[in-house]
Amino acid sequence: MIERPMPKKMPGLYKNGVIYLDKQLSPEKSVEILAEEIGHHFTSAGDITDYSKIENMKQEVRARRFGHELIITFDGLIEAWSIGVHNIFEMAIHFGVTEEYIFEAIEHYKQRHGLSTIHGDYLIRFDPLMVYKYKDLRGE
Template identity: 40%
Template sequence: MTRYEKLLIEAEKEGIEILEINLGTNKKCGKCIDNTIIINNNLSNVEKHEILAEELGHYKTSIGNIIDQSKIKNRKQEFKARRKGYKFILEPLDLIYAFKFGCNNINEMADFFEITLRELLNIIEDFRKQYGIGKKFGKYYIRFEPNLGFSEIFDNEYIY
């Protein structure tokens, strides 16, 4: 079962109807209207996975019509929904899991998470905005700048 299919099941368990419809374009797009999420069916499952995650973020966080992105309040809601959507795809510790699974570079990680490279880079950039150049997560340290890196911490008394 793909990650997209798993996310579909998760959404349906929450009472959200997912419709894949030909929207007359090949652009990555979707829309959340009340308890219905519409996804462009002209996309790959990888792209549908990304769109579904973002639209679930809108379902959980957005209120009203936020299409007009010239309004600050709408841009804030879009940002909040996108960040929430990223969490449906992966959390920082999932990067460690992918590395331990055998992903040796960012392209392999994107394939592992069944998302595009661009989406993974966007998620990592969002982590950098949240956590700075790096952060300790449990017994691991994840570095987001200048490039993605991981360290396992064996001594909890170590201060950096």
């Protein structure tokens, strides 16, 4: 990863196996952009800097969602909930990202899984965000 000044509308760039980040980003934004650029490594192909092309925008969305799942994992949500992190502000601090990023990740999960999902022994509700021990719900 290389930190350097970047064009105004490009806080990060993945090119030839190297991630470039704007050195003026906040620590939280750096984490978010780094995760997205890692997503580009795994999900994108070619030069996608021309945002007027729909395929390029699709690759941007795919990389962004990859980043959400990289940082805000189900295991991470369960762990945060279990230690008393129960609101978006606290979640943002816990994961080292902005509150907006937490909202985006939850919205992504709602689109992908619906209003809830089961992960291991846990039920994760996305609206409102809550985590339940699934065994507790079955009366075990």
